[in-house]
Every structure is written in structure tokens, then in C-alpha cells.
Amino acid sequence: MQRPIYLDCHATTPVDERVLEAMLPYFRESFGNPASVGHFYGWEAEAAVKLARETIANSINATPEEIIFTSGATEANNLAIKGVAEAYHHKGRHMITVQTEHNAVLDPFAYLESLGFEVTYLPVQSDGLIDLQQFEAAIRPDTILVSVMAANNEIGVLQPITEIGQICRDRQILFHSDAAQAIGKIPLDVMTMHIDLLSLTAHKIYGAKGIGALYVRRRNPRVNLAPQLHGGGHERGMRSGTLYTPQIVGFAKAIEIAIASQVEEQKQALNLRQHLWQRLRELDYIILNGHPTQRLAGNLNVSFSNINGQALMLALQPIVAISSGSACTSAKTAPSHVLMALGHSKELAYASIRFGIGRFNTFDEIETVANHVVMTVRSLQHDTLN
Numbered sequence: 001m002q003r004p005i006y007l008d009c010h011a012t013t014p015v016d017e018r019v020l021e022a023m024l025p026y027f028r029e030s031f032g033n034p035a036s037v038g039h040f041y042g043w044e045a046e047a048a049v050k051l052a053r054e055t056i057a058n059s060i061n062a063t064p065e066e067i068i069f070t071s072g073a074t075e076a077n078n079l080a081i082k083g084v085a086e087a088y089h090h091k092g093r094h095m096i097t098v099q100t101e102h103n104a105v106l107d108p109f110a111y112l113e114s115l116g117f118e119v120t121y122l123p124v125q126s127d128g129l130i131d132l133q134q135f136e137a138a139i140r141p142d143t144i145l146v147s148v149m150a151a152n153n154e155i156g157v158l159q160p161i162t163e164i165g166q167i168c169r170d171r172q173i174l175f176h177s178d179a180a181q182a183i184g185k186i187p188l189d190v191m192t193m194h195i196d197l198l199s200l201t202a203h204k205i206y207g208a209k210g211i212g213a214l215y216v217r218r219r220n221p222r223v224n225l226a227p228q229l230h231g232g233g234h235e236r237g238m239r240s241g242t243l244y245t246p247q248i249v250g251f252a253k254a255i256e257i258a259i260a261s262q263v264e265e266q267k268q269a270l271n272l273r274q275h276l277w278q279r280l281r282e283l284d285y286i287i288l289n290g291h292p293t294q295r296l297a298g299n300l301n302v303s304f305s306n307i308n309g310q311a312l313m314l315a316l317q318p319i320v321a322i323s324s325g326s327a328c329t330s331a332k333t334a335p336s337h338v339l340m341a342l343g344h345s346k347e348l349a350y351a352s353i354r355f356g357i358g359r360f361n362t363f364d365e366i367e368t369v370a371n372h373v374v375m376t377v378r379s380l381q382h383d384t385l386n
């Protein structure tokens, strides 16, 4: 069996060979626990973690002490949001986020609502961007945290992070951003963007699954966080648990490669995406979801009217690995909350495809996928119209 073409890079990416090579020694001879301060094995692992921490910090213009390793962006988001709520509840109990955030942001906020916090879920405009005036109007004297993602995982839209950061800084409100999709793909600078907390993950940029980080600002202002995992007091007490040396080393390598090749790689992704879009526009009744230019280079998200979304996915499955306009949370399939927030009907949200183009995709693959999608959609639209 031929494996389908992989175009689901917002879900995860394969580990880059260079990343794997960097990781391997830390599974084998250099397997020590970085917290073992009494012998060589510990020092060796500790040195590797230290170097990785510096690389990751530099990549976002932070300092190494501001990087807290976590199991991924889900945990980083939980630590940021619940950690701030617990540490600052005496200052206020109101927080602001956006309807199109990842569930790893929305669910911690929903949990906090159950504890008595108030959360404003900002709507988005039809292009997926928030309205800055509406955002400013939502700020209250008791607002303690704003959380807005840098790049959306479904429609690729890039929110105006610098402007949001400036508004938060002026009002002395902490600003968290989920950058799981943005790291390595667009420049991120926690100083110029006034970001106080930033969630990162490795597996969307050719690192391993199960490793991520939370940037926590230490100066101007110093952010306090209530830890969510208690134990040996690792990561300056903010996140206990033995550090995963191989994953951490690989995470740093993945960021290093992504940043070194960012311009070239994003240019290639943009070319492929533009070609795919040009081909798909041959179709009638196709809608581009999200802002046409203010989006990740490798992201294309489209909806088809007059079509059964499930039939489309079934027909494309053997050819291409893509994601549909539905979110499979546990067992049930619901229409994507992101597409619904753009104002789509349920039917249109179901009849949607997210293409995530990455480092290893080729022009020929895009051409093959385009041919299949055009052919399949035409035949399905024909069926429904007759």
C-alpha cells in the first residue's frame, strides 16, 4: 500500500533526521538525569539541557531562566492560564480570550469559569482576525490576563500580537500567547511584542511529541505563576518532573533549523500553497477561510458548498492525509468552532478541508492532491446538484 501524501502539518510533523541524530546520544550513553548533581552522567545531561534552554530562549529574545519545559503546548497553556489565575485572583477575576483559540486554551478558561472567574470570549471578524477596538472595549479594571494565539491551527490566521501586547502593557495586564503554530515559522520576539507568557511545542516543527515550553517573563514585569505540577521543585518550582533530555535537545535543534531556514522554507510553503489555491479555484462554490495574506505560509483552509463533507473526506483519505472542518474531541465529532466563529453554517463547516503544507512537501505532491480534490469535489457537487 502506498502511503497517502501528508498535508496535515498543523496536527503534527515528522521528526527531522537532524533532530533525531541530535537526540539519539541522550537515549543511549548520555542518559543521565539532569537533576543528578553528584556525578558525571548528571552533569552531562544538565549541560545539554542548559545549551538547549539557551537556544530556545534566544530564538524568542528571552533569557534561559525564563524557559520552563513542559510536555507540550497543552501543558504550557494550562500552566500559564491556571497559574496566573491562581496567583493573581486577588487582583481581579476577569480574563479575555478569543473564540477561535485551541481547546488547550478554551478548556482551561472554561474550567476557571467553573471556579468563579469571568471570561470574555472575543468574536472574530469574517477573516478570522479580532477587532482591536472591540478588544480594548472588553478590558475591565479587574482584567488580569489576556490570551490570544499568535497563529491559528485551523485557518492559519496571524493575530496582531504586537498591537495586542502594547495594549496589555499600557493597561498593565498580563499577556499570554499560544505560539504552538507560530514558533519557527514567523519571527517571535517577547520584548518587542510585549509578551509575558508564550506557549511553545516541538512536534509542529519537526521535533518530537511530548516536549514544549512556557516562556515566563522575569522582568518588567516579573510574572508570578502558581505551579500546576508539584514534586521535586524542578524548573524553579514551576514545573516538577524529571526533564526529558533527548526531547529537550531535539526541541532546540528543531527550533535552530526552523529559524536558520525560516525565510527560504516559508517562501517554498507559500509557493506551494498559492499553487494549490490557484488549482482549487477552478472549482465552483469554493470559499477561502481566513485572511488571504495575514496567515501562515503553509496553511490553506477551504469550504465547499453543495457537498457532503463526510463523503469528501472518505474519497480523499487514500490519497491525502488532511484534516476536515470538524474537531474530533474524544468520541464525538462536532463542526469546527473556528469555522463556526467565522459565521459558517454547520454544513459548510463540515464540508471544509485544512491543508497544512510543510518542509518535506513537493510540487508534485501538491499537483497530485489538487487533481484529486478537483475531481472529487466536481463529482460530489454533480451528485448533489442532480
Ligand SMILES: *Cc1c(COP(=O)(O)O)cnc(C)c1O
Pocket: 010, 011, 071, 072, 073, 074, 075, 102, 104, 149, 151, 152, 153, 178, 179, 180, 181, 200, 201, 202, 204, 210, 211, 212
Ligand atoms: C498543537 C497545538 C496545541 C497543542 O500542543 P501539544 O504540544 O500537542 O500539547 C496547542 N495549541 C495550538 C495552537 C496547537 O496548534
